[in-house]
Amino acid sequence: MKVISSSQLTNLINTGDVISMAALSSGNMPMALFKAIVEQFDHNSTPRELTFLLGNDISDFRGDGYDLDDFVKRGMVKRLITSIITGSPATIEAMRNGDIEAYYLPQGVIATHYRSQTPNSPGTITKIGLHTTVDPEHSGGKVNSNTTEDLVTRVEIEGELYLKYHFPEVDVALLRGTYADTKGNIFMHHESHLGEGYSVAAATHRNKGKVIVQVKEIVPHGQYSPRDVFIPGELVDYVVVNQDSKYHRQAIQTYYDPALAGHHQITEMREPYLEFNTRKVILRRAAQLLQKDDVVSIGFGINNELSNLLVEESAHDLVQLNIDTGVFGGMIGSRAYFGMNYNLDARMRHDQTWDFINNDGLDIAFLSFAQIDQHGNVNVSKFGDKMNGCGGFIDISQTVKTIVFSGAMTVGGKLHYDNGEIEVVAQGHTQKFVDAVDNIDFNASYAATLGQKAYFVTERAVFELTPEGLMLIEIAPGIDLERDVLANMSFKPIISEYLREINVAIFNQQWGGLADVIKSHKRT
Template identity: 60%
Template sequence: MEIISYNDLKNIITTGDIISVAALSVGNLPAEILKHIVEEYDETGSPDNLTFIMANDISDYEDGIDLDAFVQRGMIKRLITSLLTASPATIDAIKNNAIETYFFPQGILAVQYRNHSVSSPGMITKIGLNTSVDPRISGGTVNDATSENLVSVLEIKGEEYLHYDFPGIDAALLRGTFADEKGNIFMTHESHLGEGYSVAAATHQNGGKVIVQVKEIVQSGSFPPYDVFIPGELVDYVVINENPEYHKQVMQAYYDPALSGHYRVRDIQEQPMKLSSRKIILRRAAQFLNEGDVVSIGFGINNELPNVLIEEQAEDLVQLNIDTGIFGGIIGSKDRFGMNYNLDARMRHELTWDFIYHGGHDIAYLSFAEIDRLGNVNVSCFGNKMSGSGGFIDISQTVKTIIFSGTLVAGSQSSCENNQLIIEQEGHSHKFVNNVQSVDFNAAYSRELNQQVFYVTERAVFQLVEEGLKLIEIGPGLDLQKDVLSKMDFDPIISDELNITDQNIYQNDWGELKQSIQRRNHIDKGEDKYEL
């Protein structure tokens, strides 16, 4: 291991390099390394023609030293990622065919580094079959500029698998809290662990360079050996952070010890949710929970599900998990999503996906952008938006029960009165369409996997059945044709026993979720577990 200055990066990062960054937003982001690479380009016009491989989107939300900074300068040739939510310039470049882009499942991106070894033929998995990453659909390619197919279909013992062919890494840009004198990296202050170890190992095996940004060099033996996250044998260079603004734990704070599990807080400063269609959806969706469930919380509307559980004093009945590797505790919502207090455990990102792939979740709460008559779901590309699917595909192909949550119509405004939903203003776009723009969840394949699937909106609840999408429940006081069916581009199957949603969830104070979850625990665990 060699301690270098940021100016030395110009001799290490070169034109054409394939670069891996193991970060999420500002978490684990080596922002000061990125800053100096950008400044070197501004001075010399090099390096460029870069490939970035990232399991998650990165953004510092302030100075612009992130993915957009590279893309705006034309430094990136190819991008392989799962999600883009905070990189508007990058999204515009993708739409304009300025960079080659692949959207792959987040879990695949996190675990594939372990397959860069002399003993492995690459990433072979069923994850992604029959979705947008299947080469028989689009192979994960996002625009016309992306012509090389990195995914192929294999048959092994009569079963289909996907083979992901990722390029080797030339430079790993990573971050830790401390490095000792031998180059061992510790994640002491970080909010999550990430997949940096596997990235470093894959880069080392490929003959690339591993560069780690840290706050400080400490004396060897300062920390227990079992706290080593990346052993010094895998680290080539260490740079010491000079400006705390480029080493934030989360976007709101340089360092909050509660977020790294160093102490527990009594409560998180979350404002109670106002009564709205969003809260109604989450209340209804939460009624599918069983006591003891391990719950996957997805991005979007569902990141406020913990708020509902806390308000209803039901948070201790289930264990929440987000795929960054955080288990249990209090999960923040909206801009605080990913800020986890009182966590029970944290794992390396790639090991968390092992947990998920091995059936660790009982139920997943996922969002949707479009749903079609067959029950297929699009979450990645719709209208003029292009975001990728993150871990949506991985989770939706490995969990037993899925609850898709969202409003029936995009942009609609509603309120509650007398325990009923009042549609005050209709939305501008239908979400229930004849054909989804991107198949990120394949309903037919889901039935092969014997999953239980429900679609919860503020106006109605649907279930995936053999024939397609079935309407099983409608909100109290709503007109079936006017408020539901006319807002869909197709006619769903309508249950002969169409239920009315419990009107109590449409009032300001509810207080029945805890009892509902405990009551469900007495229901048989058979295939009728979710009969309404």
């Protein structure tokens, strides 16, 4: 291991290199390394033609640092392989225009594939992604027409169909830790999540690439327990000590909060309870599908606010929430508090979390939707002018037995709630329930072969996936079936002969009934 300054990064990264990292948003993002590489390019126009291999989006959000957009805007990036991009507008525009090649592949497959890239393994072969947009029978994960190389192929093993993912070897790992000791061992004491940095470093080392780690400080060997080593020094080539705190933020909102690193617990939520609105109504109804002791995966978007609701309803101790980045239990922040996760039961490496998920660790998943069709297929990744990617949606929705898809009935719909009285003020300008989805991220017919159950919860109605298609099973009180539900769908769903009303109590300003529902041990 060699300690270098950021200015000494010059020529460590070459034109055409494949670069990998293990960051999420600003968490674990080695921004000081980004700054040095971008400044090198501004000075001598290299490196170019880079490939970025990322499990998650990397975005500064605050506007005072460096992130993926800084590389893309300078024309430094040839190809991007990731699962999701939401906070990098210049990158999204470049993908839309075909200025860069781009692939959206399942997050769990990306995070765990490094372990399969060895001389003793045939590579990454899995059923995850079959019959979805990443299957070569669909788009193979290609984002635009300028992306032509097949990174996903179908293979048959002992009569079973699988997907084989062909990831490039990593030339440079850009990673981040809190401390490095004098032997190059990396510690993650202050980081809000662990990421898959160990696996990235190991794969890069095997490929005789360069492993570069940004840290806050160099400490004497032996100062910290060997049990706390996250990346052993044998896998680390270079360490750069960051000199500016804004380039090493623990989360978007803060440089360092000990509670975010699990060093102590807080006694009350740092964020206010959700305002009473349509999102809260949807979450209240969706949460009634929980059972006591469920291990729950919560997706981003509306479901990221599930923790907030559970705390308000004094029901957070009845289930264990899990975010696929490695967050288990606790109070999980949302909106402006995204990334601020407190009182965790455990935090695991990103890739280990996917091991947990792939080995039936979850009981139920709460996911979002952008489009749903008459068969129950779901699109979350590419619709209209949006091209967010699938994230961990495909991995999770093909492993868990019960799935709750939550979202508003339409885009732009407005409802008024007054002590249980519901009025549709605006029906909405774009339908989400369509004849055929633009992109298949959840394949309903394949889900049936896996024995999965799926529910679709909106503020006006609740649907269930059946072998015959989408079935309407509940309607909100005061809602007109024809005008407020069916007229906002491009197809007519099956209507249950036992169609019932959603509990009117959840449409009141105050509720307080969720804990009793969860403890009833009945998904209603």
